[in-house]
Amino acid sequence: MTYFLQNVVNALQWGSFYALIALGYSMVYSILMLFNFAHGDIFMVGAYIGFGVATLLVALSAGGAVVLPGWLILVLTLLISMFLTALLGMLVERVGYRPLRDAPRASAAITGLMIGIILETGNLWLVGARRVSFPSLIPTATYDLGGVILTNKKIMIVLVALAFMLALHFFVRRSKWGMAMRAMAVDYVVVPLMGVSINAVARLTFAIGSALAAVAGILFSIAYPVLDPYMGIVFGWKAFVAAILGGRGSIMGAALAGFLLGFIEIFVAMAFPSTLRDLIAYSIIMIILVFRPHGFFGEPYSTKLRL
Amino acid sequence: MRAISPITPPAGKRPLRCRIFDPFRETPLLAWLFGAGLAVLLEHLLGESFAALVGLAKVPVLFGLMIILSKPLLFPGALLYVAVIYLLPLVTVALLLARPANTAAAALLRLGPAVSVLFHLALFYAVLHFWAEISGYREMTVKFTLIAVLLTLSLNLINGYMGEFSCSHPGFMALGAYGASIFSLSLFVNDPLFGKALLPAFLGPWLFPLGLVGGGLLAALGALLIAIPSFKTRGDYLAIISLAFLFIVKSLLENLPFVGGPRGMGSQPDYASLPVVFAWTAMGVWIMNNYVRSTLGRSLNAIRDDEAAAEAMSVNTRHTKMTAFMFAAFWAGVAGGLFAHMMRFINPATFGVQRLAEMLAMVYFGGLNSVYGSIVGAVSLNLLGEVLRPLELFKWIFIPLLLILVMIFRPTGLLAFRDFDAVRLVQPRSRDRQGGAP
Numbered sequence: 044m045t046y047f048l049q050n051v052v053n054a055l056q057w058g059s060f061y062a063l064i065a066l067g068y069s070m071v072y073s074i075l076m077l078f079n080f081a082h083g084d085i086f087m088v089g090a091y092i093g094f095g096v097a098t099l100l101v102a103l104s105a106g107g108a109v110v111l112p113g114w115l116i117l118v119l120t121l122l123i124s125m126f127l128t129a130l131l132g133m134l135v136e137r138v139g140y141r142p143l144r145d146a147p148r149a150s151a152a153i154t155g156l157m158i159g160i161i162l163e164t165g166n167l168w169l170v171g172a173r174r175v176s177f178p179s180l181i182p183t184a185t186y187d188l189g190g191v192i193l194t195n196k197k198i199m200i201v202l203v204a205l206a207f208m209l210a211l212h213f214f215v216r217r218s219k220w221g222m223a224m225r226a227m228a229v230d231y232v233v234v235p236l237m238g239v240s241i242n243a244v245a246r247l248t249f250a251i252g253s254a255l256a257a258v259a260g261i262l263f264s265i266a267y268p269v270l271d272p273y274m275g276i277v278f279g280w281k282a283f284v285a286a287i288l289g290g291r292g293s294i295m296g297a298a299l300a301g302f303l304l305g306f307i308e309i310f311v312a313m314a315f316p317s318t319l320r321d322l323i324a325y326s327i328i329m330i331i332l333v334f335r336p337h338g339f340f341g342e343p344y345s346t347k348l349r350l
Numbered sequence: 351m352r353a354i355s356p357i358t359p360p361a362g363k364r365p366l367r368c369r370i371f372d373p374f375r376e377t378p379l380l381a382w383l384f385g386a387g388l389a390v391l392l393e394h395l396l397g398e399s400f401a402a403l404v405g406l407a408k409v410p411v412l413f414g415l416m417i418i419l420s421k422p423l424l425f426p427g428a429l430l431y432v433a434v435i436y437l438l439p440l441v442t443v444a445l446l447l448a449r450p451a452n453t454a455a456a457a458l459l460r461l462g463p464a465v466s467v468l469f470h471l472a473l474f475y476a477v478l479h480f481w482a483e484i485s486g487y488r489e490m491t492v493k494f495t496l497i498a499v500l501l502t503l504s505l506n507l508i509n510g511y512m513g514e515f516s517c518s519h520p521g522f523m524a525l526g527a528y529g530a531s532i533f534s535l536s537l538f539v540n541d542p543l544f545g546k547a548l549l550p551a552f553l554g555p556w557l558f559p560l561g562l563v564g565g566g567l568l569a570a571l572g573a574l575l576i577a578i579p580s581f582k583t584r585g586d587y588l589a590i591i592s593l594a595f596l597f598i599v600k601s602l603l604e605n606l607p608f609v610g611g612p613r614g615m616g617s618q619p620d621y622a623s624l625p626v627v628f629a630w631t632a633m634g635v636w637i638m639n640n641y642v643r644s645t646l647g648r649s650l651n652a653i654r655d656d657e658a659a660a661e662a663m664s665v666n667t668r669h670t671k672m673t674a675f676m677f678a679a680f681w682a683g684v685a686g687g688l689f690a691h692m693m694r695f696i697n698p699a700t701f702g703v704q705r706l707a708e709m710l711a712m713v714y715f716g717g718l719n720s721v722y723g724s725i726v727g728a729v730s731l732n733l734l735g736e737v738l739r740p741l742e743l744f745k746w747i748f749i750p751l752l753l754i755l756v757m758i759f760r761p762t763g764l765l766a767f768r769d770f771d772a773v774r775l776v777q778p779r780s781r782d783r784q785g786g787a788p
Contacts (some may be wrong), residue, residue: 072586139754146761149515153714154757156707157750164746280593280703287590318612322601325594329579332591336583 045190050313051306056197056266058305059204061285062298063259064278066211067252068286069297073228074248076148080155081135082256083279084162087272088131089257090264091166092124094177101178113180120180121261125254132253133246140249141242159279166272177268200262207258208298211251215294220247228292284328290341300339304328377444378779380458381451383473385443389436390480397435397484404430411487412737420740452778463773470776475628482624489624491736493692496631497685498728502712503638503721504681509710510718510766511642512674513654514584518576518592519682519709521599522569524701526683527690528603529565531615534558534691539619543610551619558621562630562687569683570676572599577675581668584657596706603698614697615690622691630688634681639721639770641677650674651719715753717763721770727763 064086071079097120104111111119139154184195215221226234227244235241263278264270285304289296304324311323332338364372397409404427410417413436414428458466482489501523508516536544538554549557572595579591604612641647649670652660661667690696708731716727731749738745756764 078586078589142758143761146757147718149509149718150714150757150761152515153710154754156710157753157757160707160750161747164743164750168743168747276703284590284593287586291586316605318605319601321597322605325597325601329575329591329594329598332583332587332594333579336579336587338587 046313048191050309052191052193052197054306054309055201055302056305057309058302059201060259060263060278060301061282061304062208062301063204063255063262064282065285065289065297065301066208066294067256068283069289069294070224070248070252072286073292073294074224075140075144075227075231075245077140078148078152078155078283079135079140079249079252080152080279080283081139081158081162082155082252083275083277083282084159085128085132085135085253085275086256086260086263086278086282087270087275088162088166088260089124089128089253090177090260090270090274091170091175091272092127093120093257093261093264094175094270096120096123096127097178097180101180113182117180117265121258124257124261128257128260129250129254132249132256135253136245136249141245144241144245159275163272163275170272172272174269174271177264177270179268180265196265200266203258203262207255208295211255212295214251220244224248284325288328288331288338290338293338293340296338296340373445373448376452376779377448378451378455379470379776380455380473381444381447382440383470383477384447384451385440386477387473387480388443389439390477392439393435393484394480400435401427401431404428406431409484411485412491412733415737416740419738448779452780455776455778459773459777463776466776467772471632475625478628479624490692491732493622493624493627493688495729495732496627497688497692498712498732499725500631500634500681500685500688501709502716502728503635503724504678504685505709506713506716506718506720506724507638507642507650507674507678509713510720510723511647511650511654512671514580514592515586515589516576516592516675517589517706518573518595518599519678520701520703520705521596522572522679522682523686523689523705524599524603524696524698525569525572525679526562526565526686527696527701528609528615528686529568529683530561530687531565531618531690531696532609533561533564534619534621535615535617537561539617541617543608543615554619555621555626558626558691562684565687566680566683569679569686573675573679574672577672580671580675596701596703600698600701603701610697612698614695614700616695618691618694618696620691620694622688627688627692630684634684635721635725635770636772638677638681639772642721643769646670646673711749711753714763715756717766717768720763720766720768722768723763723765725770726765 064082067082067085068079071077071082097116100111100116100119103109104116135158139158140151143151143154181195186193186195215224223234223239223244224247226237226239227241231241281304282301285300286297288303289298289300307324307327308320312320315323393409401407401409406417406424406427410428410431414432417428418425455466458469478492482492501519505516505519508514508519532544534554535541537549537557538547538551540546576588576592576595580588583591603609609615642650649660649665652663652665653667653670657667686701693700712727712731713724714727715731716725717723734749734752735745738748741748760766
């Protein structure tokens with residue numbers, strides 16, 4: 044039982060990375076009907092920006108210029124890298140996606156893939172091929188709840204992730220910008236005629252998605268403090284699966300699917316040899332999609348004539 | 351057919367542009383092939399000494415481009431080499447032979463289009479063979495490129511002609527590669543995984559096509575896993591299903607100890623020689639080209655444009671989709687089998703998302719819905735990848751940037767929506783062919 048609960052905790056942590064990244068995919072996908080295949084690499088860049096900012100702040104702090112406590116450094120790192128990564132996201136949108144808004148959707152997917160490769164290579168060029176380790180900003184505290192081991196980092200990761208998801212949810216549901224995004228998701232041909240700027244909405248979507256990817260990147264590097272330039276690939280593709288599994292137009296669906304993917308992966312690894320993880324996890328996803336072809340919360344659609 | 355009588359209008363009256371370009375336009379493929387043949391022959395005879403003369407250490411392997419990028423100071427020598435050894439004989443011979451070659455091409459066509467096409471193909475192969483013979487590296491590049499053509503074209507069937515976004519192609523390739531490898535490793539080689547050879551080794555190259563076809567059929571069988579869900583769903587969800595298929599295949603191969611698990615399989619016999627790869631690629635292009643021009647292939651386009659309308663027009667959508675998926679997977683499997691016997695080592699990591707990105711790039715670069723485009727995309731990206739090697743890391747910034755530019759300015763790729771008509775390619779090119787002259 045404790046073993047089971049322990050895995051629930053691990054799955055929550057693992058799932059929150061997928062969920063945060065899947066949110067970015069899902070927003071772009073719902074609003075612009077594009078696969079932003081560069082998103083996994085934006086996650087990677089976010090982690091690296093976080094690494095850079097954190098290292099800089101730690102060095103400043105150690106130099107004695109301004110002495111900052113570890114938690115403040117963490118908060119500052121989070122905010123600064125969210126901002127910078129959002130800028131990167133907007134740049135990606137401007138360069139790679141806006142010229143292709145009327146092109147076939149697959150072409151935009153290719154652009155995304157290529158931007159991803161450029162980001163990886165650029166990072167490799169700037170930082171080098173060696174893996175870097177994220178500075179440890181807060182000391183790890185361990186709590187033992189009847190055999191279930193919790194660390195303050197795990198709790199923080201899950202809580203921060205959930206907080207950002209809730210914030211996004213309220214933003215999309217309650218604010219005027221959120222309303223514009225939802226309207227755009229319904230019809231991006233007519234809504235611009237109503238005076239909503241599609242460029243502004245697209246830019247905002249990419250900015251928010253990239254900021255969330257940066258959050259995921261920093262949380263990930265707190266949990267697993269070794270970064271390498273190719274870490275975004277596998278995460279990106281898996282979060283992409285989660286986003287589609289959640290269903291088009293459903294942001295919370297993407298988050299839920301992200302957690303589900305985390306749970307499936309952790310529990311498959313618990314019950315079977317861990318090498319079978321991908322095999323079983325994707326077989327489950329394939330079966331889900333065969334029976335619910337439009338994802339969990341997406342609107343059903345059919346290509347057949349319904350007479 | 352009327353005999354070809356090349357006439358030249360009085361030269362002074364035409365604009366300069368026509369006077370320069372018309373001779374080229376009137377030169378048939380046959381003459382170009384002869385020119386290329388002479389260039390290659392010249393390289394065999396004089397290549398080394400001429401390279402030494404212009405200050406190059408050895409014969410430039412890929413038209414001197416690699417030398418220019420890695421040692422810019424050798425630039426004039428490399429340029430001179432290409433001009434004297436390749437361009438000069440090619441252009442001179444092609445232009446000189448234009449008239450007799452036009453007559454010959456017409457005569458060949460009179461014997462039958464198949465004869466003419468086969469003759470051209472044989473000539474092309476001879477040129478390619480002699481060119482590749484100069485160095486092992488060239489041969490390797492040519493083989494890679496030919497296999498990439500097969501892969502790109504078969505992916506284009508689904509992503510271009512049928513309009514789905516399939517991500518499963520490396521999975522099909524893996525199935526074919528493993529199928530063909532198991533065939534040849536278990537039958538003709540004493541292998542630690544499969545025990546003693548069951549058949550004498552000299553039969554190997556002769557039975558190798560069976561192994562390739564077997565691998566292709568295995569891949570086609572795997573394609574059913576995607577084809578059946580595709581009846582119910584399209585677009586994005588099918589993309590995910592195919593991506594899941596890719597992950598499943600890769601993970602399955604990693605977990606099967608009898609095919610070597612994550613370490614993979616090595617020491618396949620060296621059956622994929624250049625003629626074998628060339629023959630399979632030529633056959634694949636021919637069959638796939640016929641496929642997309644058949645009723646079955648046209649109905650793929652109908653399904654892409656409007657499935658409901660296609661069904662109303664009596665297209666059997668299920669049958670069409672299933673055939674297309676299995677057919678494309680078959681050729682991806684054949685390409686995988688060739689790849690395995692060329693590399694002589696495969697492991698599951700070879701067939702991951704990176705290869706997927708590579709294949710998608712070739713398809714969309716070359717052009718959707720286009721046989722020409724697939725050939726151009728595969729050849730150009732492969733050669734570009736080799737030529738830019740001296741740039742090291744920046745190669746992976748240059749190529750993606752190029753692709754982004756192509757996508758922005760030509761969203762469907764360089765040569766989209768072009769059929770391949772072999773007969774038109776080999777016919778004589780004289781201007782009076784259309785009539786008008788006595």
